[in-house]
Amino acid sequence: MIGPVRAGQPWPRYRYRWWDGVNAMVCQQAFRDADTAWSNWLSRSREGLGYPRPKQRGRCRDSFRMPGVGLVPENLRHIRIGGERRPGGQKAFRVRLHRPAYRLARLLQRGGEVQMVTISRSGPRWFAAFNVRLPATPAAVATRAQRERGTVGVDLGVEVISATSRPIQLQKVATQLVANPRHLANARRALAKWERRKARRWVKGRPAREQSRGWHEAKDHMAKPHAQIAAHRADTQHHLTKALATQFARAVIEDLQVKNMSKSAKGTLEEPGSMVRQKAGLNRALLDVSFGEIRRQLTYKTAWYGSTLSAVNPAYTSQTCHRCGHVDRKSRRTRSVFQCTACGAEVHADIGAAHNIAARDERTATPGG
Structure with a gap:
């Protein structure tokens, strides 16, 4: 409730009563993030940066960022949020972790310093992601086994x-x-199933925070499988990207434009599209695989493990014979079978495309290739 400021009454505590339950650093960091968003938009520092969009309660991921979070060293099972607890000062909490933070402890022993932590909710669980600054270390170098295996096309x-x-x-x-x-x-x-229940329990005209208990129950039931899907997808991606970054000296992928690949096919009222449902299913499958996330992980993991990453033009990689170089779309008989119409070589279509990707990188790296 907003009202006039009384003499002797702190301004934020009187005007915003919810402030008493929130650590001051959370609000300060939120103001800094908002200032950064507005500054980036006004300066146009990044191409395609749009107008800042405020978070909406119930329709965004619950998270907050704050500095001053430390690991309690005696048992590695607690983190201290808000610095040291002191009477009359800022609020500090000790939060128990689900499992010991051995990895964070090792980083701190190497001279790391916690800069920021992001605490977020995914389904029914809360996660703390630490941003740790480490001292400068020598650049990683590819191992002998990586150099022997050479380049892999993906x-x-x-x-x-x-x-x-x-x-x-x-x-x-x-x-x-x-x-x-x-x-x-x-x-x-x-x-x-839960999406239908959630839709039936929605009361038109009410904001999300004022919906019924049944609507919020259906929303919570949907959050848990979504969190599990995200965790399983991340597990698959991390296993793949680490294998590629650690087992080879160079990984070559296609320079895919995922945004263009996943465009809708519905068209306009004047020119409606065709096969809209089929294209929507393909777009859903493309985004589920997350090509962009795989490339992002390969970018930093190859730097970690001494390998390199390269991206090549994806044109005709799946229509080219990796043995004779003949290009013909008819050579790809089915989704998985590639049989060259010129030399008759038969191979799995995706493996043949991977060979073409690796060969295209070698031609690009060779002077005059």
């Missing part, structure tokens, strides 16, 4: 997440084709 797709030009060790199995677990598709039936 073709990302929907039927299989990745096809590689050389076998990779994944879960102690050597393979060139990594199957797509289809995490979202397997959970869609359960999600659709």
Whole structure:
């Protein structure tokens, strides 16, 4: 409730009563983030940066950032939020962790310093992500085993997440084709059930925070499988990207424009699109695989483990024979079978595309290639 400021009464505590339950550093960091967003938008420091959008309660991810969070060293099972607890000062809390923070403790022993922490909720659980600044270390160098294996071409797709030009060790199995677990598709039936219940319990005209208890119950039931899907997808991506970054000296991928690939096909009223539902399903599968996230992980993991990452033009990689170089779209007989119409070579279509990706990088790296 907002009212006039009384003499002797602190301004924020009187005007905003919810302030008493929030650590001051949370609000200060939120103001700094808002100032950064406005400054970036006004200066146009990044291309495509839009107008700042405020968070809306109930329709955004619950999270906050703050400095001054430390690990309690005696048992590694607690973090201290808000600095040291002192009477009459800022609020400080000790929060118990689900498991000991051994990794964070090792970083602090190496001279790391906690700069910021982001506390967020994913489904029914809360997570703390620490931003730790480490002293400068020498750049990583590829190992002998990585140099011996050389370059690997990676073709990302929907039927299989990745096809590689050389076998990779994944879960102690050597393979060139990594199957797509289809995490979202397997959970869609359960999600659709609670989505229908959530839609039936929505009262038109009310904001989300004023909806019924049944609507919030359905919303909480949907949050848990969504969090599980995100965790399983991240697990698959991290296993793949680490294998590529640690087992080879160079990884080559296609320079895919995911935003253009996942555009809607519905068109306009004057020119309606065709096969809209089929394209929507393809877009859903593309975003479930997350090509952009795989490339982002490869970018920083290759720097960690001494390897390098390269991106090549994806044009005609799946229509070119990796043996004779003949380009013909008819050579790809089915989704997985590629049989060259010129030399008759037969190979899995995605593996052939991975060979073309690696060969295209070698031609680009060679002077005059």
